[in-house]
Every structure is written in C-alpha cells, then in structure tokens.
Amino acid sequence: WLYDSKGLVVRDRMHDLQDHKMPFAQGGEMCSSLLEAVNRLKPSVMIGTSTTANSKAKTFTKEIIEAMAKHNKNPVVFALSGRSTALSAEETQECTAQDAYDWSNGRVTFLGGAQEPPVRCPTDGNLKDIRCAHSVYVYPGVALGMRLANSVGVRDEMFLAAAEALAEQVTDEDRAVGAIYPPLSRIREISAKVAAAVAGKAYEMELARNLPRPRNLQ
Incomplete structure (x- = not known):
C-alpha cells in the first residue's frame, strides 16, 4: 500500500492520482490519516521516503509506532528521508531511532536515512548501533x-x-x-x-x- 500527502492511494482516487501512482492504487476505502491506515491495514513494515526537511510534525508519531507495535511482535520501521548531511535525523526523518525504540518498547527493527549515534533500548538498556541507509x-x-x-x-x-x-x-x-x-x-x-x-x-x-x-x- 502507498500513502501520499492526500491519504491512502486507492482506486477511488484515480481522478486525482498522478500517472506514476496509478499502478499501485488498490481497492479499499480512503483513510483520513496515517494512523487510521495503520490500524486498518495492520502493516508489518512501514517505509517513509518523503518527509519535508525542518518539518516540526513527525510523520511517524508516537501513536503510529505504538499501533505498529500493537499489531506486530517485531514491527519494521524505515525512516529514510534523512538525506541531507547538513541536517540531523531529528530535522529530516519521519522519526528518530530513539523514538522508534521507545515507542515500540524496544521491539522495532529500525533503519534511518541519516547517520545517528547509538541509541539505548528501553527494555534491556543495551546500545543499538544505528547504521544509515x-x-x-x-x-x-x-x-x-x-x-x-x-x-x-x-x-x-x-x-x-x-x-x-x-x-x-x-x-x-x-x-x-x-x-x-x-x-x-x-x-x-x-x-x-x-x-x-x-x-x-x-x-x-x-x-x-x-x-x-x-x-x-x-
């Protein structure tokens, strides 16, 4: 499934979808928010690739990561928008590694697009070595x-x-x-x-x- 700035990419939106998105449109109801989509679809993997740099509102919020963890024993979260070496993961990624570990109770498999220092797992206190994509x-x-x-x-x-x-x-x-x-x-x-x-x-x-x-x- 794809989710863009207007919501879930579904066939009911064919009238406003760009050409390159049309092959990926699936049957289903429109979701008004990413959290709603996660709760409905229960994805095991979530990949972010288009966060706007310096956005104060993170795309992968605490509620969204918690929902991923609720529906999956080991959720996979790739926050790949941190491509600028001039900006930190906090400024560019959908969420940071520490966010993902904290909000999933240490059960996440995380990958980021920006270099981050090791983070501490909240459950066992062990350090996790975050190597960027x-x-x-x-x-x-x-x-x-x-x-x-x-x-x-x-x-x-x-x-x-x-x-x-x-x-x-x-x-x-x-x-x-x-x-x-x-x-x-x-x-x-x-x-x-x-x-x-x-x-x-x-x-x-x-x-x-x-x-x-x-x-x-x-």
Missing part, C-alpha cells in the same frame, strides 16, 4: 562488477544480486546490535562481494563481453 553499500560494487564483466547492459536482476550479496555480509553480531547493514569499515570487502555477484549475473544472463568467464569469480 546509504547507496555506498551498493553502487561501487555494481559499477565494478559491470566493468569487470564488460556487460553490454544493466538489468534489474543485477541490482537484486547486489542486494542479496550485501545482505549476506550482515553477521549475527550485526543483528545483535540492531544493525541492518554491515559496518562501513568493511566497505572494501563488501564492495568486492557485490561486484562478484553483479559480474556473475552478467555472465549468467549472457550480457558479459569479457570472455571467457573467470574461473575464480565467486
């Missing part, structure tokens, strides 16, 4: 993989292979501290794994021109 985890490896294979094109499958390779680099130790991504201190190793996956997909799809396929490509 950043394209640096993927784009160097994608570019390197394409170059190594000398691929004649870019396909969606290559980005999926890159995402899967990145996910494989997340360790149990990372998960234990609430991190969704591996640490950036391992970025060279991570990029090499992503590059190998992307190059491998190029060979699999017969798009590679650097032939034959290297035997040591892993």
Whole structure:
C-alpha cells in the first residue's frame, strides 16, 4: 500500500492520482490519516521516503509506532528521508531511532536515512548501533562488477544480486546490535562481494563481453 500527502492511494482516487501512482492504487476505502491506515491495514513494515526537511510534525508519531507495535511482535520501521548531511535525523526523518525504540518498547527493527549515534533500548538498556541507509553499500560494487564483466547492459536482476550479496555480509553480531547493514569499515570487502555477484549475473544472463568467464569469480 502507498500513502501520499492526500491519504491512502486507492482506486477511488484515480481522478486525482498522478500517472506514476496509478499502478499501485488498490481497492479499499480512503483513510483520513496515517494512523487510521495503520490500524486498518495492520502493516508489518512501514517505509517513509518523503518527509519535508525542518518539518516540526513527525510523520511517524508516537501513536503510529505504538499501533505498529500493537499489531506486530517485531514491527519494521524505515525512516529514510534523512538525506541531507547538513541536517540531523531529528530535522529530516519521519522519526528518530530513539523514538522508534521507545515507542515500540524496544521491539522495532529500525533503519534511518541519516547517520545517528547509538541509541539505548528501553527494555534491556543495551546500545543499538544505528547504521544509515546509504547507496555506498551498493553502487561501487555494481559499477565494478559491470566493468569487470564488460556487460553490454544493466538489468534489474543485477541490482537484486547486489542486494542479496550485501545482505549476506550482515553477521549475527550485526543483528545483535540492531544493525541492518554491515559496518562501513568493511566497505572494501563488501564492495568486492557485490561486484562478484553483479559480474556473475552478467555472465549468467549472457550480457558479459569479457570472455571467457573467470574461473575464480565467486
């Protein structure tokens, strides 16, 4: 489901939807607020991508996060609007990591778009290492993989292979501290794994021109 500035994206709104939203319109009643939508749909994952910088009213409020936690044992909240390095997570994101942990009683899986310091879980007092969503985890490896294979094109499958390779680099130790991504201190190793996956997909799809396929490509 999508929710924009006017409410839930449903078919009853086809008359005022922009073209790029129409394929995502679903059947259902209009919701007057995000809280109403959460209570009605009971989503397990909520992703925010369009908060206005310096907005004093957070999109993901205490009531909304509490509703997510009520309907889910471990709600997933991605507040990805913090893209400006000049502004803090408090100024740009739908909510902060500390907000999400406090309002969900420590049960949230959180990811933000801005760098945040470690936060303390309200239930056990342990620190959670909040690593922000950043394209640096993927784009160097994608570019390197394409170059190594000398691929004649870019396909969606290559980005999926890159995402899967990145996910494989997340360790149990990372998960234990609430991190969704591996640490950036391992970025060279991570990029090499992503590059190998992307190059491998190029060979699999017969798009590679650097032939034959290297035997040591892993």
